[in-house]
Amino acid sequence: MHSIAHADPIATPSARWAWFGIFALLFLVFAQVTAVMISVPDRDMGHLQKIMYVHVPAAWTTFLAFFVVAICSLRVLFRGGERDDLLAASAAEVGAVFNALTLALGMMWGRPTWGVWWTWDARLTSTLVLLLIFIGYLSLRAFVDDPERRATWSAAVGVLGAINVPIVYMSVRWWRTLHQVQSAPSTLDPAYTLGLRLNAFAFLFVLIFLIRRRYEAAALLRAAEHADDARALGGR
Amino acid sequence: MAWQDDWRRVRAIAWKDLTTERRSKAGFSGVVAFGVSVLVLFGFALGPEAAALRDAASGVIWLTVLFAGVLAFNRSFQVELESGAIETLLLYPGPRWAIFSGKLLANLVFVGVLLSIVIGVGIVLFQVGIPEAWPALLGVLALGTVGLVSLGTFYGAMASRSRAREVLLPLLLFPMLVPVLLAAIQASRALLGGDVMTEAGAWIRLLLAFDVIFLVATHLAFGAIIEG
Numbered sequence: 001m002h003s004i005a006h007a008d009p010i011a012t013p014s015a016r017w018a019w020f021g022i023f024a025l026l027f028l029v030f031a032q033v034t035a036v037m038i039s040v041p042d043r044d045m046g047h048l049q050k051i052m053y054v055h056v057p058a059a060w061t062t063f064l065a066f067f068v069v070a071i072c073s074l075r076v077l078f079r080g081g082e083r084d085d086l087l088a089a090s091a092a093e094v095g096a097v098f099n100a101l102t103l104a105l106g107m108m109w110g111r112p113t114w115g116v117w118w119t120w121d122a123r124l125t126s127t128l129v130l131l132l133i134f135i136g137y138l139s140l141r142a143f144v145d146d147p148e149r150r151a152t153w154s155a156a157v158g159v160l161g162a163i164n165v166p167i168v169y170m171s172v173r174w175w176r177t178l179h180q181v182q183s184a185p186s187t188l189d190p191a192y193t194l195g196l197r198l199n200a201f202a203f204l205f206v207l208i209f210l211i212r213r214r215y216e217a218a219a220l221l222r223a224a225e226h227a228d229d230a231r232a233l234g235g236r
Numbered sequence: 237m238a239w240q241d242d243w244r245r246v247r248a249i250a251w252k253d254l255t256t257e258r259r260s261k262a263g264f265s266g267v268v269a270f271g272v273s274v275l276v277l278f279g280f281a282l283g284p285e286a287a288a289l290r291d292a293a294s295g296v297i298w299l300t301v302l303f304a305g306v307l308a309f310n311r312s313f314q315v316e317l318e319s320g321a322i323e324t325l326l327l328y329p330g331p332r333w334a335i336f337s338g339k340l341l342a343n344l345v346f347v348g349v350l351l352s353i354v355i356g357v358g359i360v361l362f363q364v365g366i367p368e369a370w371p372a373l374l375g376v377l378a379l380g381t382v383g384l385v386s387l388g389t390f391y392g393a394m395a396s397r398s399r400a401r402e403v404l405l406p407l408l409l410f411p412m413l414v415p416v417l418l419a420a421i422q423a424s425r426a427l428l429g430g431d432v433m434t435e436a437g438a439w440i441r442l443l444l445a446f447d448v449i450f451l452v453a454t455h456l457a458f459g460a461i462i463e464g
Contacts, residue, residue, distance in 0.1 A: 139403070140395075152460045156394075156457040156461050157391075157408060159453070167415045171414065
């Protein structure tokens with residue numbers, strides 16, 4: 001535990017990652033512009049269809065981030081380890097942001113298309129519940145001070161949350177369903193596939209970059225805490 | 237026999253918790269009074285037409301038990317924190333999950349009694365008729381309570397030992413309980429209405445699956461979270 005006081009070498013901010021961030025941002029701009037330029041107005045939705053290029057990738061990255069939280073939490077429970085804990089926390093924070101983004105963009109699309117901001121459909125409702133689970137996870141981390149306790153507790157919450165996501169989805173689907181079939185390249189008109197694919201990668205790069213930056217910050221903070229502890233104990 | 241020893245540990249812990257509750261009384265009566273007030277407030281929000289009240293009754297009763305249950309789950313581990321009882325509890329031989337099972341059992345009894353009282357008051361206030369399929373309804377009540385209490389006890393063990401426990405437990409618990417609440421409310425409502433669409437069976441299976449999955453998961457994970 002103590003060795004990290006000299007900062008996790010993997011977590012040190014580096015120029016390579018800064019370049020990756022610039023690349024991710026430029027690629028996002030390129031993907032958005034390309035997708036908007038090459039897609040013709042949809043027969044039913046017109047230009048509204050273009051929200052798909054931010055809404056659908058945001059939803060995919062949300063689930064990817066949650067998957068990272070689940071895997072890291074399992075690793076914390078079975079082997080312990082500070083890196084997995086910090087990585088889970090970083091992925092949860094970024095995932096929560098993308099989750100909120102997914103919901104907000106979906107509402108903007110739903111209002112003109114369905115005529116309502118919100119409807120209690122399976123996919124919408126379970127995405128909202130997922131956001132609440134993320135918020136619970138992050139609040140637990142905020143309200144527990146001891147780092148080791150925080151690591152195991154939040155790992156348990158992360159794993160139980162991950163188990164619950166499919167059950168929540170199924171229960172709400174039984175409750176009622178209205179959402180159109182999920183967008184994937186195979187269900188789309190070919191005119192829109194390239195734009196969606198490009199933006200999926202752009203969002204993936206942004207996600208990786210943001211999780212990375214959050215992880216660097218968390219690791220630095222942790223290193224400072226360790227250094228404080230060492231000083232308090234009369235060490236170096 | 238090992239499992240008999242474990243079973244005796246589980247019973248001992250449950251008995252200890254129930255004895256504490258029986259002798260102090262203040263805690264339990266407070267939780268029940270809270271539940272009854274919530275029921276009355278729901279009545280103001282939804283009433284006074286009898287049809288509207290009857291239609292909302294199953295949702296109202298489950299939510300009331302959830303809100304009152306949150307108080308109970310926080311108390312369950314809070315009493316262990318006084319004079320370091322939890323450290324002593326952990327020093328006794330035997331598996332960690334036995335502590336969880338014991339707490340769970342005590343909370344089941346506790347919430348079961350609470351639920352019966354809330355239902356009794358709810359039947360009167362919300363003018364609910366008892367359906368012919370009442371044995372199935374009892375099954376739904378039991379399964380819903382198990383789902384509620386297993387996650388409530390587990391998250392209570394963490395929340396009661398954190399800062400801001402009053403806020404944290406609902407934040408953790410409510411989103412996790414969405415499937416239990418949906419299934420329990422829909423199944424009870426269907427059964428109260430005579431289950432004309434025969435949908436109660438599917439909800440009961442969902443409840444059963446949820447209970448089994450989370451009983452196993454919480455028992456497995458409890459050892460890790462109680463050490464910290």
